[in-house]
Amino acid sequence: MPHDLPKAYDPTAIEDHWAEYWVRENLFAQPTPELDAETGDPFTILLPPPNVTGRLHMGHMLNQTEMDILTRWHRMKGDPTLWLPGTDHAGIATQMMVERQVASEGTSRQALGREKFLERVWCWRKQYGGAILEQMKRLGASVDWQREYFTMDANLSVAVREAFVRLHEQGLIYRGAYVVNWCPSCQTAISDLEVIHEEVLGSLWEIRYPVAGPDGKATGEFLTIATTRPETLLGDVAVAIHPEDERYLHLHGKKLLLPLMNREIPIVLDDWVSRDFGTGAVKVTPAHDPNDFALGQRHDLPSINIMDDTAHINEAGGVYAGLSRFAARKRILEDLEAQGLLGKIHDHKLSIGRCERSKDVIEPRLSTQWFIKIQPLADRAIQAVEEGHIRFTPEQYKKTYLNWMTNIHDWCISRQLWWGHRIPAWHCADCHKITVEREDPTACAHCGGPLITQETDVLDTWFSSGLLPVSVFGWPFTDNKPSIDFSTFYPTSLLVTGFDILFFWVARMIMLGCWFALDVPMADGSKRELKDAVPFKDVYIHALVRDANREKMSKTKGNVIDPIEIVKQYGTDAVRFTLASMASPGTDIAFNVARTEGYRAFANKIWNAARLVFMNVDRAAEVGIVVDPAALGGMPDVSEDAPLEARWIVAEFHKTAVEVNQSLANYRYDDAANTIYQFFWGSFCDWYLEIVKLRLDFSENTDKAKTQAALTTLLSVFEASLRLLSPFMPFITEEIWQTVYEGNPPVKSIALTRYPQAGDGPADATSQAEMDLLQSLIVEIRTLRKEIGVEEKAVTPIELRIDTHSGAAIQQNAIIVERLARVTEIRPVEKISAGLAKHHTPAFDVAVIYEREIDVPAERERLTKDIAKYEKGLAAAERQLGNQSFLEKAPANIVEGLKKQESETRQLLEKARAALAALPSE
Structure with a gap:
């Protein structure tokens, strides 16, 4: 039967077919092998789980192309190969999507209630959540689709709960009130990593705080402070100065009257205050600034939260209650000016933090949250990298990782959302203590009271995704006996990811993986060492995909390239290869x-x-x-x-x-x-x-x-x-x-099939050297033919000067030279004949023997026209170059270009005249 391959290559005609075939046949499913000495180490890789809300972008395609190349390579090498796919529930992003949907229907999350709203989220996920995985299937990702996971799956949820409870039992999870990054739009705390900082030109306002006398009345003296956020003065509880600042020594022990709020606040002394910034006096608002919070704790100051979840002023803000923070700022500045308390206003560059998802301005806000005491986890994760159990490519990211891990803060793991893993903690209405359990309790573990309610917060999405290397293989285990999958595929071999989630995900997987896996015994029951507890052995950080001008892609710039559109136009293979x-x-x-x-x-x-x-x-x-x-x-x-x-x-x-x-x-x-x-x-x-x-x-x-x-x-x-x-x-x-x-x-x-392997066959240096010689000769002949104007279909003899040994190789393969260079005969010579155009190389000299028949009248006509053209061009150039006024006014590069043009035209004219003179007379 003839091999049936269409005449024209059409990627759209073949790609859908094979993408569907690979999935239908489960070609990339990897059963757990019975490992022995001949099996070799499995190659295991986790897909960085895209958000359930996601669509494929160029960064995804680069990431997945690199992973797929390595996965297919290892599979074809014969390694047991597992590429695990899945999606992340993306707490904030998904809840925002569904909230917008219900808002378009004239209702809200709060109106629906938690249970009904979560039903809507699950419906949304079922309808839209698999889009990016479907795109992966279409693009041929060779993952094991039978093992696809979702971070809210029941088995993974068990792992999340076990991790929380275990860390709580170990004293590494605590609850407390601290200043966090609060997004008023998402109405939840977010991590430092989810804050995008941008430098803007703002203002530094000077505000005059009246000094109070012993009777609590204004003395007529003022202490001026400088602030970039005047609206927060509503929550001021003190003003701090440096104890050695000579300008304010006389104010030690005094009090101030808080402008607009009519309450006394103390002046406190603290070495943290910079005498060089602003006026050297700093307002202290512990509930709305992390540095102020720390200062407040040092001086036992109260905290007054003046904003609600939406960044509107609450009842603690007095007459400003109900205003948004920026409307309150405007009103406060007007009132300060009216009372003569507003001083100078300076232009001031400052860094504004915005929520990565909503793009709203972040509000530092005192809030009761759940935290992980990170240092013991970080210490183990640092050790794993320093001892070489985890390697980074490029290696520079090892230093970046270690620097961040060394200076890491406790991790705020609670989010004020409904979509996600609900924190397994119950508050008792009687004794006010908290019960944390693996199974839902019916009574308080401390007093036995039945009036308990579950914590409304959910866990940070990165907490659950950080557990993926252990949870996807069945952790936690009954009687701490590891599953066959865990013993076979853990640690995974490689993580391919972008720099943007190095700290979001990579660092957290290392911390949680090392912490929990180290307690899991090896398959033979022996104690697991740190090198076998790491979640992966290698981390490859891929670069960014920028536009052709090396600018970062953004919707604002309009330079975003949609990989799906490029694939439709050129085919998946061409995009992957690019x-x-x-x-x-x-x-x-x-x-x-x-x-x-x-x-x-x-x-x-x-x-x-x-x-x-x-x-x-x-x-x-x-x-x-x-x-x-x-x-x-x-x-x-x-x-x-x-x-x-x-x-x-x-x-x-x-x-x-x-x-x-x-x-x-x-x-x-x-x-x-x-x-x-x-x-x-x-x-x-x-x-x-x-x-x-x-x-x-x-x-x-x-x-x-x-x-x-x-x-x-x-x-x-x-x-x-x-x-x-x-x-x-x-x-x-x-x-x-x-x-x-x-x-x-x-x-x-x-x-x-079997991938062609390195070292499966010896090199043949002789044949490669001989072919190099043949190729060089053919290229030189082809070049010579073009130079002397040999017609494309014409065949010619050549003269070849070459040493005896190399000449023998040429003669033995003369048919190749003759066919590929259109040569009729190879004539070995000691010296190339005079008058022939030739090329010289270190290995040989070669000349093409060719006499072209010339139509003398036609050639004389052509040359005569060329001469007339060159003479006209030369006269024009000489006229301009002889014009002194032109030379004085024209830019230097124009004059130089004209001189070069004049020289080249003169040479062409001389050649044309010589060629005309050389023609035979009629």
């Missing part, structure tokens, strides 16, 4: 559609090469010449007496395989992709395919054994090249590879 070819560790990718167009052409080149190969295979079959299937599926091989091009292409393939495997082992996707590209387009298509045509003779008088040997080499190298390319361009290689076997392949997919 990203891989530019993915160098530590270097951002300037994504240029022109590169994708080029790799779309590469895919087309592969397709056309396949059609050429199959055409010859089918022609051979017609005369009874077939390739033994046993020659396919491994590393190509040839006999020592095979033709040069056969020995050379096999040696080139072995060399390429070595380099590609080494590059992938070092995360050099760019080097691997470019090595394959150069081999396939250059060595295989541009050279080998053209040469091998000489050996494929299907006439009745052919030497069938030699033709079969040539065809076998051709097909075996081509099939192996498809396997080499498959992790990078899985769709086109699957389509063509299946066609190689005419729909009856030895395994279900090229992804399940």
Whole structure:
């Protein structure tokens, strides 16, 4: 049966088919293997779980392309390979989505109530939440879809609860009132990592606080403070000065009258105060600034919270109650000015924190939250990296990680949301103590009272996702006996992720993984060491994908590139190959559609090469010449007496395989992709395919054994090249590879075949050197032909001066030179004949022997026209250069350009006149 491959390469015609086939056949499912000495270490990788609200963007596609290349490579190497997919419930983002939806219906979360609202969220997740995973399936991600997880799954929720309870039992979780980052739009606390800082030009307002006398009345003296947030003065409880500030020594022990609020506040002395900032006097608002909170604790000051959850002034703000914080600021400044208490106003650069999701301005706010005492977890996580149990690529991120971990603060893990893992803590109405349990209690664990209510807060999303390396493999375990999955696949091999979640996720996985896994015994019951408790052994931090001008993509700039649209236009394989070819560790990718167009052409080149190969295979079959299937599926091989091009292409393939495997082992996707590209387009298509045509003779008088040997080499190298390319361009290689076997392949997919391995075959230095010589000669002949104007279809003899040994190699393969360079005869000479145009190289001299018949009248006419044109141009240039006024006024670069043009025109004129004079007379 002929190999049926359409004439034109159309990625849309094949990609949907194979994407659906891979999922339907569960080709990438990885059962838990029975490990033995021959099995080798499994390759396990977790997909950084995209938000359930997400859609694929270029960063995702880069991340998933890199993971898929490595996963397919390991699978084809024969390693037990597991890539685990899943999605994150994304507490804040998902709740915002559903709240907007219910608001559009004229209702609200509060009106629905917690239970009804959560039902709506689950419905939303069922309808929309799998979009990004469906996109992954369409793009061919080779994950084990049978193991897909969601962070709110029942088994993962058990792990989250166990982790919370265990940390609480260990005294590492506590509840307390501290100043946190509060988002008024999301109405929840968020971490420092979820705050985006931007520098803006604001104001520094000076406010005059009256000094109070012993009778509590104003003395007429003022202490001036400077602030960027005048609205918070409503919650001031003191003003602090440096104890050694000579300007204010006389105010020690005095009190002030808080403007607008008519209450006394003390002056406190604290070394923390900077004498150089503002006026050297600092208002103290412990409920709305973390530094003020710390100062307040040192001086036993009260805290007055003046804002509600939406950043509106509450009843503690007196007459300003009900105003938004910024409306209150405006009114307060007006009232201060009216009372003569507003001083100078200075322009002041300051950093504004905004919520990463809502983009609202963050309000530091005193709030009762749940925290993890992070230091013991951080110490173990630092040790794991310092001892080399976890390696970072690029290595610079090791230092970044260690710096952050060394200065880490306690982690606020509570969020004022309804969507998420509800904190398993119950408050007692009788004794006011808290009960934390693995199972829902019916009574207070302290007093036995039945009046208990569960904490309304949920856990930070990153708490549950930080547990994924252990929870996806079944932790916690009954009787602390690890599951087979855990013993097999933990620690995972690699995490591929972006810098933006190095602290959000990577650091937290390391902390929680090391903390909980260290207590899990090994499969044989022995104690687990730290090297086996880490969640992964390697972390590869990929770069950002920027636009072609190396600017960060943003909707505001309008330079966002939608990968799905690019895929529709050029095909998945071309986009994947573009990203891989530019993915160098530590270097951002300037994504240029022109590169994708080029790799779309590469895919087309592969397709056309396949059609050429199959055409010859089918022609051979017609005369009874077939390739033994046993020659396919491994590393190509040839006999020592095979033709040069056969020995050379096999040696080139072995060399390429070595380099590609080494590059992938070092995360050099760019080097691997470019090595394959150069081999396939250059060595295989541009050279080998053209040469091998000489050996494929299907006439009745052919030497069938030699033709079969040539065809076998051709097909075996081509099939192996498809396997080499498959992790990078899985769709086109699957389509063509299946066609190689005419729909009856030895395994279900090229992804399940053997990857060409480094070191499977020796290099052939002799054949490579001889082919280099032939290629160099052919290139020089082709260049010479163009220089002297040889017609494209004309064939000519050449003269060749070369040493005896190299000359023998040329003569033995003269047919290659003759066919590829359109040469009729190779004439060995001691010296190139005089009068011939020649090229000189260190290895040889070569000249093309060619006399072109000239139409004298036509040539005389052409040269006469050229001379007239050059004379006119030269006269114009001389006229301008002779104009002194022009030379004085014209820019220097214009004058220099004109002089250069004049010189070049003069040379062309002289050549044309000489050529005309050399023509024979009529």
